[in-house]
Amino acid sequence: MNETVIVLDFGGQYNQLIARRVRECNVYCEVKTYKTSIDEIKRLAPKGIIFTGGPNSVYLDESPKVSREIFELGIPILGICYGCQLMAYTLGGKVEAAENSSEYGMTQTEFDLSSPLFKGLKPASVTWMSHTDYISELPEGFVSVAHTSDCPVAAMENRQAGLYGIQYHPEVMHTENGTDMLKNFLYEVCKCSGDWSMSNYAQTAVKEIRQKVGGGKVLLALSGGVDSSVLAALLSKAVGSQLTCIFVDHGLMRKNEGDEVEAAFNGWDINFVRVNAKDRFLDKLKGVTEPEAKRKTIGEEFIRVFEDEAKKIGKVDFLAQGTIYPDVIESGSGDAAVIKSHHNVGGLPDYVDFKEIVEPLRLLFKDEVRKLGIELGLADYLVWRQPFPGPGLAIRIIGDITEEKISILQDADYIFREEIANAGMDKDINQYFAVLTSMRSVGVMGDSRTYDYTLALRGVTTTDFMTADFARIPYDVLAKISSRIVNEVKNVNRVVYDITTKPPSTIEWE
Ligand code: XMP
Secondary structure (H helix, E strand, C coil), X not given: XXXXXXXXXXXXXXXXXXXXHHHHCCCEEEEEECCCCHHHHHHHCCCEEEECCCCCCCCCCCCCCCCHXXXXXXXXXXXXXXXXXXXXXXXXXXXXXXXXXXXXXXXXEEECCCCHHHCCCCCEEEEEEEECEEEEECCCCCEEEEECCCCCCCXXXXXXXXXXXXXXXXXXXXXXXXXXXXXXXXXXXXXXXXXXXXXXXXXXHHHXXXXXXXXXXXXEECCCCHHHHHHHHHHHHHHHHHEEEEEEECCCCCCCHHHHHHHHCXXXXXXXXXXXXXXXXXXXXXXXXXXXXXXXXXXXXHHHHHHHHHHHXXXXXXXXXXXXXXXXXXXXXXXXXXXXXXXXXXXXXXXXXXXXXXXXCCCCCHHHHXXXXXXXXXXXXXXXXXXXXXXXXXXXXXXXXXXXXXXXXXXXXXXXXXXXXXXXXXXXXXXXXXXXXXXXXXXXXXXXXXXXXXXXXXXXXXXXXXXXXXXXXXXXXXXXXXXXXXXXXXXXXXXXXXXXCECCCCXXXX
């Protein structure tokens, strides 16, 4: 059991980012809803608690609150933004709408270096502010330990009680030394020892898997994505040939991807089954044009194919799943609308004959899954593979899907990826791919008229894929990509770049 810090989520957009920052400081951290009971918190026995920001005003009745009891548990607490205001408000301070004191963006801030939060840092630096309310009166026992020209309480503390609050966001990269401030909270205030590391994790996970699985058979649906590949590597280390991986190639992968996945696991001590099911999938997709219908068709067929293969193996004891931590977080905000029905292997358990599930990545964030992959010696290109949706290229071909369109898209997408890598941008852009719009327009090639497809390029930067900005790919890189695509890929005569953010768009087009 690792030392744990809890992030209590009040609906802030950075809740997961805070948890990742804490883990980067080698301290295990979990995100919990602000509704988590005091008993549950006591059971978790955290070394510290962090309150996130949130979109509300603490003095409104409907805003999320905590009971005063939480401040009396003797567990150090750090409130960030809304969390800081909530701490002040609950303990008898005053929070008001700011006339002059609201701040957005980079703000010069001065710190009292005698506070443990700022130990070893600079007396003045830039912080990232985003608040319309401010603390006009401190609660009893607190002092201000940072201020800006407009805001008298940019940070506060009650050192004796172990309670700290900061008005700005230390978790975002625009706050200079922000991670050091979090580190100070963890090490100077909470007295953490820093026992969270990927090599520890790998060793413990291998031990636990062996204990759980014993001599049993394990089955894994391998997609070739980062999560399932790292899972295969981990399981192979733990139980070797007791593991069977079924890789369903639906024929909607990127160019050469099916062969690459197969090659990557060649020579590992596991049973690897590749099912070439392109015809089955294309047959089912014939005439299907509506995005949700495509997703459903592929999801269902995936299960059918997997089931057919699993039957050949017979009864297995364990089904392994690549569930990762963001999938299991119960966050403060709750009722999110379903925008797209994501397809992954989550639907499998009902259809396959097995005793139990193993989910050894359940505690990890995506970047930690990658670190674990590196730790386990997985090929670089698998570890750094960008996310790829379960339904594959089917949702990047607008409207009906044909073999011809798949091949056009694969070729164009390959050029896009190759040129982004040549430009050295492949690790800076979090996801980038081509979309076949299925729209045709008139062009001219040689001296002749063409009437061909318009291809769209999409590239985004994002931390959590919930919101995203379009990547600022330099024009000359775009120019090269466009020129190569129209010259090398038949039936494409126009290339456009998608410059919308998410929201209001989504990352994928369908
Ligand atoms: P959207 O398009 O919803 O995508 O902005 C957010 C992220 O999710 C990926 N995505 C999927 N991943 N199964 C998956 O495993 C799916 O069905 C699926 N649909 C979208 C998408 O590529 C992006 O990274």
